[in-house]
Amino acid sequence: MTLISLWYGQNHGLLPTAASSDAGDVDQLFNFMMTIATGLFLLVEGVLVYSVIKFRRVKGDFTDGPPIEGNVPLEIVWTAIPTVIVFILSIYSFEIYNRMGGLDPMTAGDPGPQMAHAHHHSQLVALDPNRQNIALGLGASPDSKQGINPLEIKVNGIQYAWVFTYPETGVISGEIHVPVNRPVALNMTAGDVIHAFWLPEFRIKQDVIPGRVTNLVFTPNQIGQYPVVCAELCGAYHGGMKTQLYVQSEEDYQKWIQENTFAMNDEDNQSVAMNPIPSSDAEFLAPYAKDMGVSSDTLAQLKPTENK
Amino acid sequence: MSTTLERNAPIAPPEYEQHPKRKWQDYFGFSTDHKVIGIQYLVTAFFFYFIGGALAEVMRTELSTPDPDFVQPEFYNQLLTMHGTIMLFLWIIPAGAAFANYLIPLMIGAEDMAFPRLNAVAFWMIPPGGILLMSSFFNGAPQAGWTSYPPLSLISGKSGEEIWILSILILGTSSMFGAINFVTTILLMRMPDMDIHSMPLFCWSMLATSGLILLGTPVLGAALILLSFDLLAGTAFFNPAGGGDPIVYQHMFWFYSHPAVYIMILPFFGAISEILPVHARKPVFGYRAIAYSSLAISFLGLIVWAHHMFSSGTPGWLRMFFMATTMIIAVPTGIKVFSWCATIWGGKLSLNSAFIFAVGFLSSFLIGGLSGVMLAAVPFDIHVHDTYFIVAHFHYVLFGGSVFGLFAAVYHWFPKMTGRMVNETLGRIHFAMTFIGFNITFLPMHQLGLQGMNRRIALYDPQFQTLNMVCTIGSYILALSTFPFIINIIWSLYKGEKAGRNPWRALTLEWQTASPPIIENFEEEPVLWAGPYDYGIDTETIDGNEDVEDMLAAVSAEG
Numbered sequence: 113m114t115l116i117s118l119w120y121g122q123n124h125g126l127l128p129t130a131a132s133s134d135a136g137d138v139d140q141l142f143n144f145m146m147t148i149a150t151g152l153f154l155l156v157e158g159v160l161v162y163s164v165i166k167f168r169r170v171k172g173d174f175t176d177g178p179p180i181e182g183n184v185p186l187e188i189v190w191t192a193i194p195t196v197i198v199f200i201l202s203i204y205s206f207e208i209y210n211r212m213g214g215l216d217p218m219t220a221g222d223p224g225p226q227m228a229h230a231h232h233h234s235q236l237v238a239l240d241p242n243r244q245n246i247a248l249g250l251g252a253s254p255d256s257k258q259g260i261n262p263l264e265i266k267v268n269g270i271q272y273a274w275v276f277t278y279p280e281t282g283v284i285s286g287e288i289h290v291p292v293n294r295p296v297a298l299n300m301t302a303g304d305v306i307h308a309f310w311l312p313e314f315r316i317k318q319d320v321i322p323g324r325v326t327n328l329v330f331t332p333n334q335i336g337q338y339p340v341v342c343a344e345l346c347g348a349y350h351g352g353m354k355t356q357l358y359v360q361s362e363e364d365y366q367k368w369i370q371e372n373t374f375a376m377n378d379e380d381n382q383s384v385a386m387n388p389i390p391s392s393d394a395e396f397l398a399p400y401a402k403d404m405g406v407s408s409d410t411l412a413q414l415k416p417t418e419n420k
Numbered sequence: 421m422s423t424t425l426e427r428n429a430p431i432a433p434p435e436y437e438q439h440p441k442r443k444w445q446d447y448f449g450f451s452t453d454h455k456v457i458g459i460q461y462l463v464t465a466f467f468f469y470f471i472g473g474a475l476a477e478v479m480r481t482e483l484s485t486p487d488p489d490f491v492q493p494e495f496y497n498q499l500l501t502m503h504g505t506i507m508l509f510l511w512i513i514p515a516g517a518a519f520a521n522y523l524i525p526l527m528i529g530a531e532d533m534a535f536p537r538l539n540a541v542a543f544w545m546i547p548p549g550g551i552l553l554m555s556s557f558f559n560g561a562p563q564a565g566w567t568s569y570p571p572l573s574l575i576s577g578k579s580g581e582e583i584w585i586l587s588i589l590i591l592g593t594s595s596m597f598g599a600i601n602f603v604t605t606i607l608l609m610r611m612p613d614m615d616i617h618s619m620p621l622f623c624w625s626m627l628a629t630s631g632l633i634l635l636g637t638p639v640l641g642a643a644l645i646l647l648s649f650d651l652l653a654g655t656a657f658f659n660p661a662g663g664g665d666p667i668v669y670q671h672m673f674w675f676y677s678h679p680a681v682y683i684m685i686l687p688f689f690g691a692i693s694e695i696l697p698v699h700a701r702k703p704v705f706g707y708r709a710i711a712y713s714s715l716a717i718s719f720l721g722l723i724v725w726a727h728h729m730f731s732s733g734t735p736g737w738l739r740m741f742f743m744a745t746t747m748i749i750a751v752p753t754g755i756k757v758f759s760w761c762a763t764i765w766g767g768k769l770s771l772n773s774a775f776i777f778a779v780g781f782l783s784s785f786l787i788g789g790l791s792g793v794m795l796a797a798v799p800f801d802i803h804v805h806d807t808y809f810i811v812a813h814f815h816y817v818l819f820g821g822s823v824f825g826l827f828a829a830v831y832h833w834f835p836k837m838t839g840r841m842v843n844e845t846l847g848r849i850h851f852a853m854t855f856i857g858f859n860i861t862f863l864p865m866h867q868l869g870l871q872g873m874n875r876r877i878a879l880y881d882p883q884f885q886t887l888n889m890v891c892t893i894g895s896y897i898l899a900l901s902t903f904p905f906i907i908n909i910i911w912s913l914y915k916g917e918k919a920g921r922n923p924w925r926a927l928t929l930e931w932q933t934a935s936p937p938i939i940e941n942f943e944e945e946p947v948l949w950a951g952p953y954d955y956g957i958d959t960e961t962i963d964g965n966e967d968v969e970d971m972l973a974a975v976s977a978e979g
Contacts, residue, residue, distance in 0.1 A: 126870045138799045145797065149790040156786050159761045160779055169768040177702035177767035179956030187706050194754040198747035205797040206740060212799060214736045305572040306666060308731060308806060312872035315803040319732040322571060323660030343806040343874045345565045346572060348493040351877025
């Protein structure tokens with residue numbers, strides 16, 4: 113039974129790719145819990161199945177079973193074992209959570225709600241960008257390389273799209289591109305209702321709340337394309353509110369930034385109508401646009417980034 | 421205990437036939453008889469179960485394909501909101517109250533509840549509340565989920581949302597009236613011989629449940645009234661557009677709604693503690709451990725609410741606090757599960773419908789409990805929060821737990837309520853279809869959630885279609901499983917074998933009176949001549965020449 117538990121705990125194949133080292137930590141925690149859960153599952157189900165087969169009433173036997181009303185040592189044992197298990201799990205989870213940056217003192221302090229209209233002012237979104245302070249969410253891992261300046265990206269969630277702004281370069285995009293192996297710090301807020309920013313391959317999620325700023329810090333370590341999913345009911349087309357996260361090599365990322373910076377500049381000289389190449393997001397959203405009530409402004413926000 | 425046995429002998433008087441019987445009209449009127457009210461609750465609850473179930477089937481049909489083609493996404497959101505609200509507030513909670521009403525006075529040897537009129541009022545708030553909620557389908561049902569988080573709930577249809585708020589307020593008030601009755605009755609109206617440690621475990625679990633209802637529901641009421649102001653009067657308690665804080669609503673909502681999970685499951689924990697010993701012919705294992713763990717769950721249930729908000733606006737240190745308290749709940753819950761397993765171990769099990777549903781409860785609830793411990797771990801919860809893993813988890817707790825417990829209770833107490841036995845073959849078919857359908861529907865959802873499928877969506881990524889198809893097929897089996905149940909109940913009601921007083925040879929007091937019980941419950945002051953679970957001992961009378969079984973058989977023959 114122990115062997116089955118150990119094997120299944122490691123080989124359940126239930127989780128998608130882990131694209132950051134923190135995600136690997138979370139997976140280890142899950143595997144550990146899965147091992148324990150499998151063991152307990154087999155134990156209890158085993159007892160049930162065995163009892164149902166072994167202890168059936170013989171036909172015609174109307175006598176009672178043995179009058180056992182309890183067994184204090186046994187009860188102490190099965191109180192103590194779960195206690196020890198959850199104690200270990202709590203400490204382990206605490207450790208992983210700390211490693212993920214959840215107890216970053218700058219992050220752990222929540223300044224409370226801000227006036228909703230304030231999120232339009234960039235000042236409020238990043239009160240002090242250098243110290244990555246403020247708000248709710250996950251901060252930088254305590255053991256992350258302090259030397260590397262995290263890439264700051266502002267995230268705005270609106271029904272039903274994500275808008276990413278790169279303060280360093282002024283790029284605005286409907287997709288998120290980040291370089292591999294550099295910490296990314298997201299400062300997030302919402303324009304209308306509560307959304308949740310979820311990166312399944314990074315095992316992180318944080319609600320995005322109108323009138324507040326929340327943040328997430330993560331370090332991607334695998335080049336690839338990953339889904340970004342909204343995980344908080346935000347309206348009828350909640351299921352359609354997704355985009356892509358591209359983890360790219362430093363060169364590819366710089367190329368993308370440059371192209372989009374130029375595109376943005378181009379855009380300034382052209383009218384929107386002159387730039388008819390549809391974006392993948394726009395394509396995706398187009399059939400629903402009428403129902404969703406997405407304004408042309410929203411689509412225009414997405415457009416400049418997709419010129420490639 | 422045996423010394424009181426002789427007094428028990430003349431319990432069945434010959435003039436039994438003279439007792440007035442309930443007319444069918446009584447069940448449609450303002451009756452103050454707790455047994456009538458209990459059955460009113462139960463039938464009403466099952467009526468709403470069929471509606472809630474039908475809504476679920478529409479949702480599963482929609483989810484068999486990734487595109488929103490069967491119903492519009494807006495309507496889908498209305499369906500999921502109504503499905504959740506109906507199943508929780510109009511099915512499981514009233515069904516728990518049904519058994520509490522029916523059983524508590526009988527189990528403690530009382531004639532009725534402490535406040536019979538209040539009890540009737542509590543029931544009669546449910547049909548108007550339910551009809552009000554249904555009426556919202558005609559002018560835009562609520563579509564912000566059963567959680568109704570602002571600001572979404574403030575901007576997605578005023579009338580539907582307000583109707584939702586009003587009906588929850590009505591149903592919540594009804595539930596509080598019920599709880600006041602349960603606590604008072606259990607604490608003050610036990611027969612003189614019964615101290616608190618010899619009352620049946622179902623009463624303990626209702627004590628724990630009622631405490632939660634009384635502490636939690638007013639907070640939900642406050643939250644909903646404030647939400648209503650935001651919705652109608654344009655105040656900004658929770659609306660960020662005016663400086664309000666939507667997170668405060670979430671705290672207030674979950675302060676009730678996490679305990680609500682225990683309000684829904686504890687009555688059936690109690691029912692299981694009654695059903696297993698009777699059909700295993702063994703005393704319940706660890707009476708005090710099970711009784712006190714109900715209270716422990718109830719207390720801890722009040723201080724874990726923010727685990728629903730780990731990925732929401734909860735600062736790091738608070739996440740850690742709520743992780744610890746949530747994990748600790750596994751301990752009293754584990755005590756119960758292990759004690760139940762030990763109760764059936766070495767017994768003489770009758771595998772009838774009530775018992776197999778009870779075992780089904782144990783095996784399914786176990787999975788919900790294990791995934792619950794996983795969800796308490798913050799780093800993992802952050803990944804799966806608001807995904808199908810959660811959907812799977814709470815259906816394993818509420819369907820695998822409460823609903824299996826509910827069916828076990830229906831099969832167990834049906835002979836008492838109607839005086840007739842159920843058809844065991846149909847009962848077993850019902851169990852097999854429910855158990856198989858349930859697992860096919862909800863087991864794959866764990867994987868869907870882990871892989872990245874979020875919940876409450878009408879359109880999803882095509883890569884998840886295969887598993888969703890499996891879930892949908894499972895849900896159809898689940899839908900079909902209600903047919904043997906309905907046929908069984910109707911058939912047994914008219915054609916079932918006569919049950920007699922005590923067909924299960926159980927020791928709790930409700931079985932010591934007629935089936936169905938006479939209007940005053942007991943012929944005369946009932947006598948406590950055995951503990952509720954004293955199986956296997958006390959089988960000999962003081963003279964030593966008559967078995968309790970023989971005597972019970974004689975008693976039921978006379979009855």
